[in-house]
Amino acid sequence: MRFGGYGDNHFGGYHDYLVPAIQYIGPGAVNKVGELATMFGAKKVMIVCDSFMHSLKGGAAEIVEGLLKDAGIEVCYYDKVEPNPKEYNVIEAKNTYLAEKADFLISIGGGSSHDCTKGIGIAVANGLEKGDELQKFAGIELLDKPILPFIAVNTTAGTGSEVTRHCVITSVEKKLKYVIVSWRNMPLAAINDSDLMLGKPQGLTAATGMDALTHAYECYVSINANPVTDAASIQGIKLVANWLRKAVALGANREARENMCYASLLAGMAFSNGDLGYVHAMAHQLGGFYDMAHGVANAMLLPTVEKWNMPSNPQRFADTAAFMGEVVTGLSVLEQADKAIASIERLSKDVGIPVGLSTQGIEEDMLPIMAECALKDGNAFSNPRIGKQKDVEALFKAAF
Numbered sequence: 001m002r003f004g005g006y007g008d009n010h011f012g013g014y015h016d017y018l019v020p021a022i023q024y025i026g027p028g029a030v031n032k033v034g035e036l037a038t039m040f041g042a043k044k045v046m047i048v049c050d051s052f053m054h055s056l057k058g059g060a061a062e063i064v065e066g067l068l069k070d071a072g073i074e075v076c077y078y079d080k081v082e083p084n085p086k087e088y089n090v091i092e093a094k095n096t097y098l099a100e101k102a103d104f105l106i107s108i109g110g111g112s113s114h115d116c117t118k119g120i121g122i123a124v125a126n127g128l129e130k131g132d133e134l135q136k137f138a139g140i141e142l143l144d145k146p147i148l149p150f151i152a153v154n155t156t157a158g159t160g161s162e163v164t165r166h167c168v169i170t171s172v173e174k175k176l177k178y179v180i181v182s183w184r185n186m187p188l189a190a191i192n193d194s195d196l197m198l199g200k201p202q203g204l205t206a207a208t209g210m211d212a213l214t215h216a217y218e219c220y221v222s223i224n225a226n227p228v229t230d231a232a233s234i235q236g237i238k239l240v241a242n243w244l245r246k247a248v249a250l251g252a253n254r255e256a257r258e259n260m261c262y263a264s265l266l267a268g269m270a271f272s273n274g275d276l277g278y279v280h281a282m283a284h285q286l287g288g289f290y291d292m293a294h295g296v297a298n299a300m301l302l303p304t305v306e307k308w309n310m311p312s313n314p315q316r317f318a319d320t321a322a323f324m325g326e327v328v329t330g331l332s333v334l335e336q337a338d339k340a341i342a343s344i345e346r347l348s349k350d351v352g353i354p355v356g357l358s359t360q361g362i363e364e365d366m367l368p369i370m371a372e373c374a375l376k377d378g379n380a381f382s383n384p385r386i387g388k389q390k391d392v393e394a395l396f397k398a399a400f
Contacts, residue, residue, distance in 0.1 A: 087131025158208025160268015
């Protein structure tokens with residue numbers, strides 16, 4: 001059993017803490033990619049990204065390809081990754097990998113590219129022929145074979161997938177977004193080069209930044225939080241609160257981009273080891289049923305869910321007001337907790353996150369089935385407050 005979180009939820013027991021073996025962080029870090037691939041014995045690399053990334057002149061894919069070729073390594077591509085990567089993306093990419101006789105993977109992008117790459121590694125290692133065969137590995141530590149080795153080159157500050165054990169895949173047929181959690185999903189190396197994040201669109205910056213905040217915040221109040229994950233969560237919250245507005249306002253702000261890069265990294269390290277809660281469990285349903293952008297879904301749900309969670313440990317939630325930069329002198333614990341929730345709402349508004357699930361085409365008659373599925377999601381079991389289906393339905397409704 002993992003360490004419990006805090007207070008009455010402190011169960012005791014051991015705790016594992018996993019991160020990639022090698023990480024390079026900061027401006028210019030991408031220049032290590034050729035050296036790393038050579039060190040890992042790569043002869044032919046398949047780069048996994050989306051079509052825009054592949055076609056972007058002077059973009060991350062072109063930079064990585066050049067560095068690999070300079071190191072004497074052959075390059076091929078799978079460039080059809082979609083947001084909320086689909087099972088068919090994984091199988092198409094697996095077939096490309098085998099046809100090209102590649103021997104190594106490099107993912108370039110955000111969570112979609114990294115998750116797809118993890119899925120490719122699982123599919124090749126297990127000889128999967130159909131996308132739905134991935135579903136048998138959904139859950140915690142069900143992989144029993146090493147997946148393909150890969151390097152994750154990150155270009156957004158949000159998902160943290162480049163440093164987590166989580167692989168999130170979507171079944172179009174079942175409208176299901178599921179998570180394969182295993183230490184085997186860890187990349188051999190992660191590269192977070194903030195220069196690759198310069199100039200990203202405001203909407204993408206806002207959504208991924210709020211995703212990072214959600215990771216840090218949910219982990220801090222998770223029942224599986226511990227002193228190590230707390231350190232990463234607290235700093236992650238502080239960095240997002242201080243720098244996200246600036247990164248959205250001016251995409252070329254190098255200082256803001258670098259600090260958001262660290263925020264995303266810390267939040268990813270935290271939640272990969274301390275887990276999440278109902279925000280992610282519910283957001284996965286919005287992604288599965290409506291293909292909704294994950295960061296936007298998290299941002300729209302976070303204040304509502306955490307306000308409901310707050311009675312589980314008011315002091316824990318009160319702590320986060322100061323992390324968000326709020327003045328709390330003279331306030332009671334409950335007043336501080338309320339101020340923390342209000343601070344999240346203001347940040348979300350300031351960076352342009354849409355208000356109300358109804359504005360995103362979510363249908364009210366889908367709430368019961370989404371609530372039922374959310375309670376089965378692996379993230380639900382570390383939420384600090386236990387709810388029933390009617391409670392989760394009410395949370396979806398409150399976010400409408």
